Amino acid sequence: xxxxxxxxxxxxxxxxxxxxxxxxxxxxxxxxxxxxxxxxxxxxxxxxxxxxxxxxxxxxxxxxxxxxxxxxxxxxxxxxxxxxxxxxxxxxxxxxxxxxxxxxxxxxxxxxxx
Amino acid sequence: xxxxxxxxxxxxxxxxxxxxxxxxxxxxxxxxxxxxxxxxxxxxxxxxxxxxxxxxxxxxxxxxxxxxxxxxxxxxxxxxxxxxxxxxxxxxxxxxxxxxxxxxxxxxxxx
Numbered sequence: 001x002x003x004x005x006x007x008x009x010x011x012x013x014x015x016x017x018x019x020x021x022x023x024x025x026x027x028x029x030x031x032x033x034x035x036x037x038x039x040x041x042x043x044x045x046x047x048x049x050x051x052x053x054x055x056x057x058x059x060x061x062x063x064x065x066x067x068x069x070x071x072x073x074x075x076x077x078x079x080x081x082x083x084x085x086x087x088x089x090x091x092x093x094x095x096x097x098x099x100x101x102x103x104x105x106x107x108x109x110x111x112x113x114x
Numbered sequence: 115x116x117x118x119x120x121x122x123x124x125x126x127x128x129x130x131x132x133x134x135x136x137x138x139x140x141x142x143x144x145x146x147x148x149x150x151x152x153x154x155x156x157x158x159x160x161x162x163x164x165x166x167x168x169x170x171x172x173x174x175x176x177x178x179x180x181x182x183x184x185x186x187x188x189x190x191x192x193x194x195x196x197x198x199x200x201x202x203x204x205x206x207x208x209x210x211x212x213x214x215x216x217x218x219x220x221x222x223x224x225x
Contacts, residue, residue, distance in 0.1 A: 031211055043215040099145050099211040105158040
């Protein structure tokens with residue numbers, strides 16, 4: 001079946017602009033996760049959803065970052081007033097249920113802030 | 115705070131060799147441990163998932179072991195092939211599903 005998809009695959013934006021990144025999880029997966037990978041660094045956990053609920057937003061880097069999910073489907077990660085330090089690959093993953101099951105990753109969105 | 119370390123950072127071996135990649139984590143209270151491979155410019159491919167109650171998992175030429183008490187996991191690759199060349203990541207899973215990743219081992223298998 002279809003895997004996790006993300007769009008756009010690449011995004012170049014000017015500093016100060018808002019961007020919206022999209023993730024389509026595997027159908028039937030109730031849990032969804034966002035990570036980011038800055039150049040030369042490891043993957044960093046940002047936020048998780050169980051259904052459309054995100055109980056813990058403490059992993060988001062700043063209040064410029066927000067995320068939402070519609071039911072057990074699409075999720076969007078929004079970055080407001082982008083900064084150069086936001087440049088990274090943003091990865092989305094989904095799993096059948098929270099924590100216990102294998103996470104499957106999408107191809108990522110490469111964000112470049114100029 | 116969970117920290118995950120992978121040794122070595124890079125490894126180059128001739129084709130056909132068996133090899134072991136190491137992963138250590140500081141907090142033994144994990145839900146599971148997952149191994150991935152990452153190819154340049156691509157996303158992560160899941161290789162093996164070991165639940166906290168398990169000791170090992172096998173898939174084809176890959177075998178992953180988990181020793182929670184010592185905070186270690188190893189990924190064994192048998193009869194390595196050039197197509198195995200990639201960066202291998204281990205990740206410790208927490209109760210919220212948050213995976214804490216190591217920085218990876220970059221493997222190069224020479225024909």
